[in-house]
Amino acid sequence: MHELMPDGGVIRKLWIYEAQRYCDHLLRLDKASRRSRFGGAVADDCIRQHVDGSIMLDAVIHGFFVDGVLHGAAELRPIGARFSGEAEAAFSVEKPWQSHGVGSELLARTLLVARNRGIKFLRMHCLAENRRMQQLARKFDADLRFDFGSVIGEVTAPRPTPISVVREALSDGFGVTNALLDAQTRFFKPT
Ligand SMILES: CC(C)(COP(=O)(O)OP(=O)(O)OC[C@H]1O[C@@H](n2cnc3c(N)ncnc32)[C@H](O)[C@@H]1OP(=O)(O)O)[C@@H](O)C(=O)NCCC(=O)NCCS
Known part of the structure; x- marks a missing residue:
């Protein structure tokens, strides 16, 4: 149905100081995508509150960047106590970048x-009419179990394996390089 990841697109974890970039991305979502992302219509202020200071401490956020701009996340x-073993996941890709495999890559990294x-x-809250998210979750049906109304996923391999740890470290290594390049680009960009 779609091409590979868009040219020049990079996925990496967000740094703790990138809350504003995350907020700007969520504010840029078109009306329908915003509704799907938050399970209903939300005002700009709600989004700003969502991305409060603590989110970057609590959450692991992967970002999809093109030319240093965050277009997907x-x-x-985690839900509840620190070691409860439960977490909530939410995905957002800006409209021009949807259906290019970005959501699939973000879900794979999140899992x-x-x-x-x-x-x-x-747990992934997903509106009943959100076929795209349901289709995306179904691609990972080996790792996820579904429920109605909201998509509730169960990670089937609860324990990390050496391979899964190395895979994350490798993707982080790639991400660090790109974050540094990106920071350098912004630093040297003429104003
Ligand atoms: C849901 C969302 C994250 C998916 O990201 P994406 O980058 O568009 O997804 P992908 O391109 O990886 O496509 C995933 C699957 O969705 C399906 N899909 C893609 N485009 C579709 C479309 N226009 N209509 C229906 N299904 C579609 C395909 O089956 C695809 O699988 P395939 O690769 O086997 O063809 C993104 O569309 C989005 O941000 N939507 C608004 C916010 C939202 O709904 N968030 C989810 C609630 S938390």
């Missing part, structure tokens, strides 16, 4: 991180 946030954190239950 996957948020993995890997969840597994490596010992998360056994991964």
Whole structure:
């Protein structure tokens, strides 16, 4: 149905100081995508509150960047007590970048991180009419179990394996290089 990841697109974890970039991305979502992402219509202020100071401490957020601008994200946030083994995941890809495989890549990275954190239950709230998200989750049906109304995923390999840890470290290594390049680009960009 679609091409590979868009040219020049990079996926990496967000740094703790990138809350504003995450907020700007969520604010840029078109009306329908915003509704799907938050399970209903939400005002700009609600989004700003969502991305408060603590989110970057609590959550693991992967970002999809093109030319240093964040156009997609996957948020993995623990639910309840620190070692409860439950987390919530939410995905957002800006409209021009949808249907290019970005969501699939973000979900794959999120599942890997969840597994490596010992998360056994991964909750994804998904509106009943959100066929695209349901289709995306179905691609990972070996790793996820579904429920109606909201997609409730269960990570089938709750314990990290050496291979899964190395896979995450490798993707982080790639991400660090790109983050540094990106920071350098912004630093040297003429104003
Ligand atoms: C849901 C979302 C994250 C998916 O990201 P994406 O980058 O568009 O997804 P992908 O391109 O990886 O496509 C995933 C699957 O969706 C399906 N899909 C893609 N485009 C579709 C379309 N226009 N209509 C229906 N299904 C579609 C395909 O089956 C695809 O699988 P394939 O690769 O086997 O063809 C993204 O569309 C989005 O941000 N939507 C708005 C917010 C939202 O709904 N968030 C989810 C709730 S948390």
